[in-house]
Amino acid sequence: MSPLGKLLVIGFGPGDMEHITKRALDALAESEVIIGYNTYVDLIRPLLNGQEIVRTGMTEEVSRAQEAVRQAEMGKKVAVISSGDAGVYGMAGLVYEVLMQKGWRREDGVEVEIVPGISAIQSCASLLGAPVMHDACTISLSDHLTPWETIVKRVEAAAAADFVIALYNPRSGRRTRQIVETQSILLRHRDPHTPVGLVKSAYRERQQVIVTTLEDMLNHDIGMLTTVIIGNSSTMVYDGLIVTPRGYQRKYTLDASEQALKPHQRLRTEAEPWSLSAQGDRPLAAAPQAGAAPSMPAPSASGAAATVATQACLQAGAAVPTAPSAAQAGSSPASLAAEALGRLAAGGRLPGEANVRWSGQAPAVGAHGATAVAGAGAAAGTATGSFGKPALFEVGVSPGVGNKKFTARQMALLAEIAGDDGELEYTPDHQIVLRVPCADPEELVGRLRDERLIVMPIGDVFKVKACDFCNMEKDDAVPVAEHLQVVLGGLQAPKETSIALNGCGMACYGAVLEDIGIVYRKGGYDLFLGGKKFGRNAHAAQPVAEGIPGEQITDIVENIIAEYKEKGHPNERFHKFFKRVGVVAGYRHEDAPAGVEVNAVCGD
Missing domain, CATH: 3.30.413.10 (Sulfite Reductase Hemoprotein, domain 1)
Incomplete structure (x- = not known):
């Protein structure tokens, strides 16, 4: 244990008290200071018991991380909170960046513990059915910190590779074109009837779950609290649920106790x-050139x-x-x-x-x-x-x-x-x-x-x-x-x-x-x-x-x-x-x- 304080970077899941881990509850209880975005602090307020609270706005992530490190170096146990998982578009990476900038070392610096939580792709998928049963990726459409050209390349690559795609931060009051352009890219690669799930405020009081299609998705309300999950070419809708099969080629059958292929x-x-392995030793083709047509x-x-x-x-x-x-x-x-x-x-x-x-x-x-x-x-x-x-x-x-x-x-x-x-x-x-x-x-x-x-x-x-x-x-x-x-x-x-x-x-x-x-x-x-x-x-x-x-x-x-x-x-x-x-x-x-x-x- 460091003679300095301790940083607990906590992911508390979707926000519902039933979906927060025991370790996250214990970490909040042992903390002396709670630092977080206003909305996140309000979500976990019933779990707090007199700790000092530092609240900041949405775009003040750097100041939150800096304040957390400063107070931990003063010997306090500090909890930095994120919804979902702190390591997925959360505060974990930023806290480490601040520490690295200060020359922090694990053996003699502030102790750091990352407490995992349920990420939005997981919580939203559970409400939609089972859309993330095959290879999937997450892409944030926020271009405040990432160039839009880079985001476009990632959407193009994920669409062409037939990934199930979870879109984070799809639209805000000022960012309205990004989701429109993303849909246009996806429609060049996927059937218009590809299943799409829109989940807003998963497991919270104002939860909203919509099952729609790629061509119709923009006819529904999509905002910063929405996660958009787009199926791959094998994803289907059954009885209002989105399901992606475990494999494109099925080596199993579901209507027999004895499988056609033994284990x-x-x-x-x-x-x-x-x-x-089945393709033999044929040489790999050269990678496509940058800027090539999708x-x-x-x-x-x-x-x-x-x-x-x-x-x-x-x-x-x-x-x-x-x-x-x-x-x-x-x-x-x-x-x-x-x-x-x-x-x-x-x-x-x-x-x-x-x-x-x-x-x-x-x-x-x-x-x-x-x-x-x-x-x-x-x-x-x-x-x-x-x-x-x-x-x-x-x-x-x-x-x-x-x-x-x-x-x-x-x-x-x-x-x-x-x-x-x-x-x-x-x-x-x-x-x-x-x-x-x-x-x-x-x-x-x-x-x-x-x-x-x-x-x-x-x-x-x-x-x-x-x-x-x-x-x-x-x-x-x-x-x-x-x-x-x-x-x-x-x-x-x-x-x-x-x-x-x-x-x-x-x-x-x-x-x-x-x-x-x-x-x-x-x-x-x-x-x-x-x-x-x-x-x-x-x-x-x-x-x-x-x-x-x-x-x-x-x-x-x-x-x-x-x-x-x-x-x-x-x-x-x-x-x-x-x-x-x-x-x-x-x-x-x-x-x-x-x-x-x-x-x-x-x-x-």
């Missing part, structure tokens, strides 16, 4: 192809991916004219595709998941599936990953919804595109997953379509599967399969969902085991809902209707999908959704017969 498998290089991030529904989706989806709509379906109500095919692609670009896929896309006289919807390797992309039509390397582009490729035969030209093209750096994975869905570094997704998808290949997103989408219709000899149900593929294939789903169709009553392709199964028999279609193919309680789908006329089956399935999209929880499998809601599109759920408990040989 010892999760850190293997092959389970995380986006990692630096690049656009690959994980977005905008840019090249949306362009491909828009053009291809319009082609698909022209190939099979249909009236607007329930699943498409209020949205064009292009916007629905862009919606699905934006979700896929944010991740949410397990290794090995794949999707099948419709094939007819014209190629159908193209897709984008850049993984978390994609950091900042280039503008219009190009995408680059971290350190300037091309983003890892992932798509599912198939010769058709019923056709299972790749031609030699198609296989040669896939091999050429994959090259030495990509890979091809054949899946049980008669589809090849193509993973390849790619700087121009639109050009790549165009090449695949030119060879009459179907290109599909990977992840939480609706995928339409079908048998080969006995080598196309029993083709009565082919139009229904093609129609469903055009209307529903690749749309965003709460969880990856299979719509499977068998062309005859033998049902040899296993449609009755899928989420939604359709079996064609002469005279109509039988419908099955809620199959579960895996796990100890695996079961076939529930038969809900027989003999549905061909002119009705597609509308019925589209209504089921629309209801699932509207009411399904994120990551909720269709069979669980069907059981939870009880009735879907008029079909009532019935529990599957109890299965036999089996102790699986492969593990728990």
